[in-house]
Amino acid sequence: MAEKTTVGSYEITAVIDMVPPPRPTSAMFPDVPDTAWTDHQDVLEDGQLQLYYGVFVVRSDNHTILVDTGMGPGPHPSRGNIVGNLYEELRPVMLPPNVDIHNTNVSPSDQVNYVIHTHLHPDHVGWNLRYSGGMPAPNFRRARYIIPKDDYDYFTQPEILEQNPHVQQQIMPLRRLRLQQIVEGEYEVTDGVSTMPAVGHTPGHQVVLVNSGGEKAMLVGDLLHCIAQVTEPSWCASVDYDKAASHANREMLLDKAESEDWIVCAGHFPPGKQIGKVVTEGGKRVWQSL
Numbered sequence: 067m068a069e070k071t072t073v074g075s076y077e078i079t080a081v082i083d084m085v086p087p088p089r090p091t092s093a094m095f096p097d098v099p100d101t102a103w104t105d106h107q108d109v110l111e112d113g114q115l116q117l118y119y120g121v122f123v124v125r126s127d128n129h130t131i132l133v134d135t136g137m138g139p140g141p142h143p144s145r146g147n148i149v150g151n152l153y154e155e156l157r158p159v160m161l162p163p164n165v166d167i168h169n170t171n172v173s174p175s176d177q178v179n180y181v182i183h184t185h186l187h188p189d190h191v192g193w194n195l196r197y198s199g200g201m202p203a204p205n206f207r208r209a210r211y212i213i214p215k216d217d218y219d220y221f222t223q224p225e226i227l228e229q230n231p232h233v234q235q236q237i238m239p240l241r242r243l244r245l246q247q248i249v250e251g252e253y254e255v256t257d258g259v260s261t262m263p264a265v266g267h268t269p270g271h272q273v274v275l276v277n278s279g280g281e282k283a284m285l286v287g288d289l290l291h292c293i294a295q296v297t298e299p300s301w302c303a304s305v306d307y308d309k310a311a312s313h314a315n316r317e318m319l320l321d322k323a324e325s326e327d328w329i330v331c332a333g334h335f336p337p338g339k340q341i342g343k344v345v346t347e348g349g350k351r352v353w354q355s356l
């Protein structure tokens with residue numbers, strides 16, 4: 067269940083960790099009336115909104131970067147007790163071509179140099195750490211985990227942290243393990259890969275830009291939850307922290323993507339549609355899967 071594209075010397079592959087239960091459109095987009103969905107029935111599944119929890123692997127000969135880490139192994143009571151499957155899904159993407167897929171001595175997770183978090187919601191940080199006897203250990207032990215400062219500062223406030231136990235479990239121990247790197251503003255992670263703040267969904271939400279060999283891709287995190295938002299950028303998810311900023315940054319990045327011909331990667335879109343371009347057809351801006 068993987069789709070990929072090439073951006074200069076990087077290959078970007080979409081990998082699905084988990085498919086959560088579908089939700090009514092009104093639960094996800096409470097400000098959008100049912101009638102407004104009439105023109106967007108094609109992006110719904112049985113009239114419901116089906117999100118996918120996808121992550122992206124960005125690889126070159128020198129670097130393996132994971133953008134977000136999904137919901138985690140679970141089972142997740144908040145998501146119908148469904149389990150995450152990222153580890154198994156990563157194996158075929160990460161293993162060198164000459165290694166047998168059943169060779170369990172080779173750990174694909176050891177190849178990851180960087181984990182970049184677009185933001186700190188539970189469906190984006192879930193595979194960071196595993197626990198044995200109450201002690202945390204990194205699932206990607208050779209990686210630096212890159213975390214936006216404004217999200218870190220927000221989610222670690224005592225009263226917010228209390229409501230977000232996943233931050234306690236999957237983010238806070240990284241500091242003691244000396245694996246975390248807090249970043250601010252535009253930050254160059256490595257050759258051709260950088261982060262850029264695009265706040266609104268959360269206080270520190272950032273996108274990842276890949277620029278290599280004259281080609282470019284943006285990995286937009288939760289600026290886009292649903293394909294309909296490409297046409298309707300004012301539609302904000304109920305969980306958006308600052309809806310005005312979310313809308314403004316969505317509009318800004320969609321403009322940029324279309325006018326400068328960027329490849330766009332959106333992890334919550336359905337398999338086969340997570341990598342695409344933003345184009346105008348018949349006077350409307352639409353998503354064109356690659």
Ligand SMILES: [Zn+2]
Pocket residue numbers: 187189190288334
């Ligand atoms: Zn999300």
